[in-house]
Amino acid sequence: MTDALSRLLETRDWLLADGATGTNLFNMGLTAGEAPELWNDEHPDRIRLLYQSAVDAGSDLFLTNSFGGNASRLKLHGADGRVRELNRQAAEIGREVADKAAHPVIVAGSVGPTGEIMSPMGTLTHETAVEMFHEQAEGLKEGGVDVLWVETISATEELRAAAEAFAMAGMPWCGTMSFDTAGRTMMGVTSADMVKLVGKLPNQPIAFGANCGVGASDLLRTILGFAAAGPERPIIAKGNAGIPRYHEGHIHYDGTPELMAEYAILARDAGATIIGGCCGTMSEHLRLMRDALENRPRGERPTLEIIAELLGKFSSTSDGTGDDQTPVRRGNRRSRS
Amino acid sequence: MADDEIILSELDDEELVAQMFDDLYDGLKEEIEEGVNILLERGWTPYDILTKALVGGMTIVGADFRDGILFVPEVLLAANAMKGGMTILKPLLAETGAPRVGKMVIGTVKGDIHDIGKNLVSMMMEGAGFEVVDLGINNAVEKYLDALESEKPDILGMSALLTTTMPYMKVVIDTMKEKGIRDDYIVLVGGAPLNEEFGRAIGADAYCRDAAVAVETAKSLVARKHNQPAAH
Numbered sequence: 302m303t304d305a306l307s308r309l310l311e312t313r314d315w316l317l318a319d320g321a322t323g324t325n326l327f328n329m330g331l332t333a334g335e336a337p338e339l340w341n342d343e344h345p346d347r348i349r350l351l352y353q354s355a356v357d358a359g360s361d362l363f364l365t366n367s368f369g370g371n372a373s374r375l376k377l378h379g380a381d382g383r384v385r386e387l388n389r390q391a392a393e394i395g396r397e398v399a400d401k402a403a404h405p406v407i408v409a410g411s412v413g414p415t416g417e418i419m420s421p422m423g424t425l426t427h428e429t430a431v432e433m434f435h436e437q438a439e440g441l442k443e444g445g446v447d448v449l450w451v452e453t454i455s456a457t458e459e460l461r462a463a464a465e466a467f468a469m470a471g472m473p474w475c476g477t478m479s480f481d482t483a484g485r486t487m488m489g490v491t492s493a494d495m496v497k498l499v500g501k502l503p504n505q506p507i508a509f510g511a512n513c514g515v516g517a518s519d520l521l522r523t524i525l526g527f528a529a530a531g532p533e534r535p536i537i538a539k540g541n542a543g544i545p546r547y548h549e550g551h552i553h554y555d556g557t558p559e560l561m562a563e564y565a566i567l568a569r570d571a572g573a574t575i576i577g578g579c580c581g582t583m584s585e586h587l588r589l590m591r592d593a594l595e596n597r598p599r600g601e602r603p604t605l606e607i608i609a610e611l612l613g614k615f616s617s618t619s620d621g622t623g624d625d626q627t628p629v630r631r632g633n634r635r636s637r638s
Numbered sequence: 639m640a641d642d643e644i645i646l647s648e649l650d651d652e653e654l655v656a657q658m659f660d661d662l663y664d665g666l667k668e669e670i671e672e673g674v675n676i677l678l679e680r681g682w683t684p685y686d687i688l689t690k691a692l693v694g695g696m697t698i699v700g701a702d703f704r705d706g707i708l709f710v711p712e713v714l715l716a717a718n719a720m721k722g723g724m725t726i727l728k729p730l731l732a733e734t735g736a737p738r739v740g741k742m743v744i745g746t747v748k749g750d751i752h753d754i755g756k757n758l759v760s761m762m763m764e765g766a767g768f769e770v771v772d773l774g775i776n777n778a779v780e781k782y783l784d785a786l787e788s789e790k791p792d793i794l795g796m797s798a799l800l801t802t803t804m805p806y807m808k809v810v811i812d813t814m815k816e817k818g819i820r821d822d823y824i825v826l827v828g829g830a831p832l833n834e835e836f837g838r839a840i841g842a843d844a845y846c847r848d849a850a851v852a853v854e855t856a857k858s859l860v861a862r863k864h865n866q867p868a869a870h
Binding site: 321323325333334335336337369373374375378379418422423455479481484485486487488535546548581621628629630632633634635 | 664710751832
């Protein structure tokens with residue numbers, strides 16, 4: 302175990318990750334449609350502040366401002382030629398903040414999806430996807446991240462491509478998928494499917510899990526699904542602070558800091574080791590999450606009923622795992638004999 | 639399909655349409671094209687084939703997508719099969735002057751690259767008989783306004799997947815209000831991070847959770863709009 306995250310995991314039985322990036326940058330003046338990654342160059346002070354606020358709130362790990370830092374996304378802003386530079390900057394600012402922190406802090410290089418559908422269903426080939434992820438990975442590595450962190454993935458092909466690219470960069474990595482459609486990813490991947498997929502990857506992640514999705518309740522149902530499938534690696538839970546509402550010209554997520562503290566405890570009891578927030582999670586949420594994780598004892602693995610009672614209802618009745626009542630697809634007369 | 643016992647041309651009309659529903663569901667493009675050609679040979683009007691066979695089949699696909707039984711890959715396959723049938727029917731529909739359900743201009747907002755959901759909506763809307771003008775990704779407010787003026791659609795559809803881009807929908811709606819054209823159109827919004835309340839708060843007519851809901855909502859709002867006396 303030579304990497305910093307694995308070393309930290311050996312000494313701790315939970316880690317607090319960070320919260321939102323996009324939502325927090327909005328509050329610093331990012332306007333809708335702007336590429337947050339350009340701020341690594343234009344407003345490094347604001348990005349430093351973003352990282353610092355997570356560290357000050359007690360995060361053991363934060364993600365860099367590089368979610369949309371691949372060529373496919375940066376192209377929209379005419380910045381596809383700046384992948385390496387923008388990712389390196391995102392990482393360098395992070396390195397600087399982490400190295401000054403009073404407690405050990407892991408800098409995780411955020412890598413988001415390409416936004417394209419991979420072949421055969423779509424047009425993005427495996428080779429091109431690997432190339433894009435690799436380019437971004439090299440920039441983040443150059444800037445000094447401890448670990449690469451691919452997130453909000455919905456297709457198994459894309460996770461595989463990222464894993465392959467990270468092996469090329471020779472970097473340890475973590476990966477999370479977004480389970481936002483009836484408890485599965487948009488592409489139909491269940492929590493149990495992801496455990497199987499991760500187990501078969503030639504380049505194994507340090508930890509894996511779920512981020513974003515719908516609300517905190519749905520995310521915990523996914524964590525229970527991971528745990529039930531008996532994974533061999535630590536589980537990551539990074540759920541949204543409730544759901545977005547539009548309030549006086551601002552996006553505001555309705556999950557309170559108290560609710561997110563409850564979520565953090567339940568996530569740990571459900572089997573997650575790395576616990577953080579996603580969209581809408583601000584430093585006040587992180588502070589209460591830290592406090593709860595430090596001061597409240599571990600409990601039993603929560604049931605779905607308890608999660609729904611404490612955090613709110615699920616977005617769908619089932620999530621396609623276990624012996625639940627997921628309706629099955631129609632048969633075709635062609636296959637009947 | 640060599641081991642396939644079903645010969646489409648041997649089925650009667652009712653069985654054939656039922657089989658086409660199954661084949662659309664399974665995304666079997668060649669089988670759908672064959673089915674469309676058989677129905678044309680049997681004297682069906684292009685419009686009947688569209689509404690009774692293709693739209694009927696896509697309605698089932700849409701319902702199962704909405705209910706979490708089918709996911710994006712299956713719906714893309716089904717839409718692709720439908721497109722095969724549509725390619726045959728489109729020129730014929732234009733010739734026969736089939737009734738039009740409505741017209742939609744749709745696009746992903748500025749700063750956002752995501753078009754998977756938007757493409758699904760386009761395909762499902764076309765499948766339901768709407769004419770769709772797709773503006774693609776990364777649309778600034780000017781692009782939406784130009785398209786509204788040149789295309790004169792009934793509906794404007796906007797899509798966003800990111801927390802950093804979803805507020806842009808409000809920029810577009812606010813600009814439409816300033817120009818006094820907001821109420822000339824039905825505005826539908828969608829995308830993973832959105833919800834009904836968000837749609838209402840930014841001034842859209844409706845938030846559509848998925849492509850199937852978009853079609854249902856579009857149909858009912860267009861019908862309501864057409865039943866209203868002209869406002870000016």
